[in-house]
Amino acid sequence: MYDLAKKKAAHLLKKRGSLSSLSSHEVKAKETFAKTKDSISTVSYMEEPGHHDDIPRPAVQMENTCQLSPTRRFPVLTVTSYLQEEKYEPELCRQMTKTISEVVKARVKDLMIPRYKIIVIISIGQIRDQNMRMGSRCLWDETCDNFSSHTFKNSSLFSTATVYGVYFE
Amino acid sequence: MEEYHSGDEVAFSPDDASNVVKECIEGIVGGVDYSQNKVNQWTASIVEHTLTQLVKQGKPFKYIVNCAVMQKSGAGLHTANSCYWDTTTDGSCTVRWENRTMYCVVSVFAVAIAL
Numbered sequence: 001m002y003d004l005a006k007k008k009a010a011h012l013l014k015k016r017g018s019l020s021s022l023s024s025h026e027v028k029a030k031e032t033f034a035k036t037k038d039s040i041s042t043v044s045y046m047e048e049p050g051h052h053d054d055i056p057r058p059a060v061q062m063e064n065t066c067q068l069s070p071t072r073r074f075p076v077l078t079v080t081s082y083l084q085e086e087k088y089e090p091e092l093c094r095q096m097t098k099t100i101s102e103v104v105k106a107r108v109k110d111l112m113i114p115r116y117k118i119i120v121i122i123s124i125g126q127i128r129d130q131n132m133r134m135g136s137r138c139l140w141d142e143t144c145d146n147f148s149s150h151t152f153k154n155s156s157l158f159s160t161a162t163v164y165g166v167y168f169e
Numbered sequence: 170m171e172e173y174h175s176g177d178e179v180a181f182s183p184d185d186a187s188n189v190v191k192e193c194i195e196g197i198v199g200g201v202d203y204s205q206n207k208v209n210q211w212t213a214s215i216v217e218h219t220l221t222q223l224v225k226q227g228k229p230f231k232y233i234v235n236c237a238v239m240q241k242s243g244a245g246l247h248t249a250n251s252c253y254w255d256t257t258t259d260g261s262c263t264v265r266w267e268n269r270t271m272y273c274v275v276s277v278f279a280v281a282i283a284l
Contacts, residue, residue, distance in 0.1 A: 090245050097249035105251040118253035119261075119278050121235055123246065130242035131205055135212035137220050140231040140280075164233050166254075166280045 088126040088157040097122045100161065108163055119164040126157055140166060181230065181260030181279040186223065190264045190275045193218040203240045203271040212236050215275060223277065230279040237274045246272070254280060 086092065101122040108118050125132065138145070144167035152159045197214050201207075216234045223232050239246055252261065258281035266273045 088245065090247075093245070093247045097247040098251075101249045101251035105253055109253055117255070117259065117280050119233060119250065119280075120252070121248065121250045121276065123237065123248045125239070125246040126244040128242050128244035130240040130244050131203075131208065132237065132239040132246075133208045133212045134235070134237040135216050136233065136235040137216035138231070138233045139220055139224060140233075145231065162235075164278070166231055166233075168255075168280075169283050 086154070086157065088124075093124045093126075093157065097124050100124075100159075104161060104163060108165075113165070115168045117166045117168055119166070121162045121164075122159065123161075124157055124159045127153070127155070134160060136162070138164070141169075180258055181228075181262075181281070183260055183262035185226070186262045186277045186279070187264050189222045189226075190219050190262070190277060191266065193222060194264070194266045194273055194275060198238070198268070198271070198273060200268070202269065203238075208238050212238050215273070219275065219277065223279075228279075229282050231282055233278040233280075235276045235278075237272075239272045239274075241267070241270055241272060246274075248274060248276075250276065250278075252278065 086096070101120045104122070105118055105120045108120070123134070138147070145165060147162060147164040149160065149162035151161075193215055197218065198211050215236045215238075219234045219236075220232055223230075223234075237246075237248070248263075250261070252259070259279060261276060261278040263274065263276040266275070
């Protein structure tokens with residue numbers, strides 16, 4: 001992960017006093033694109049230019065289905081079942097984060113909630129007497145958009161998983 | 170993302186966003202050591218400042234900004250994300266920053282809104 005990050009940094013960034021770099025997350029992003037292109041539903045939004053003129057009316061109709069209730073449906077079991085017995089190991093956890101994020105995204109997609117875009121963030125870390133704080137802020141429409149998160153801990157690792165659902169107007 | 174959308178004003182620009190994020194991080198925790206008492210305040214400030222700066226760009230996006238600050242203790246951390254969205258208009262960018270005593274990882278996700 002760090003080698004890839006350094007390569008990206010060399011191409012894209014100027015170094016300052018403290019190190020900053022883009023994570024290999026960007027490499028993972030390409031894999032995500034390939035997968036979403038396979039899902040046809042994203043394309044359908046682009047094919048409805050006529051609806052843009054009618055935005056006030058569909059938006060009002062959609063208000064009824066707008067509210068997302070993710071807490072009820074968050075795929076908690078996925079996270080727990082994958083990590084229950086695991087001990088922290090760098091290679092394993094690197095793969096595990098990617099796998100879990102894909103699986104959680106697939107499960108949320110299976111809920112078939114229309115007109116919602118999904119963002120899943122997974123973090124797995126080793127427990128070693130350190131402290132850690134994670135925070136997030138969102139700029140969105142709070143009547144339509146929502147999130148749900150879950151943390152899991154065993155003796156050698158911890159994991160946080162967050163799913164954001166953003167309504168597509 | 171790394172593909173350049175020619176002439177497309179509405180596409181998310183990860184380079185711009187990453188510059189905004191880096192400046193925010195430097196301004197808030199650049200040159201200070203990890204402190205248990207202050208970390209809560211730091212994460213809140215980093216996300217709020219980043220969000221404010223992104224909004225000032227005036228682009229038609231909904232934003233999600235995620236920040237993790239971790240003390241350096243030799244422990245490992247892995248983060249991954251998976252997104253189901255329109256890849257032509259939406260995008261994300263992650264910036265990893267560190268100093269002598271802590272790591273800071275900030276992710277920005279931008280979801281386009283139809284105007």
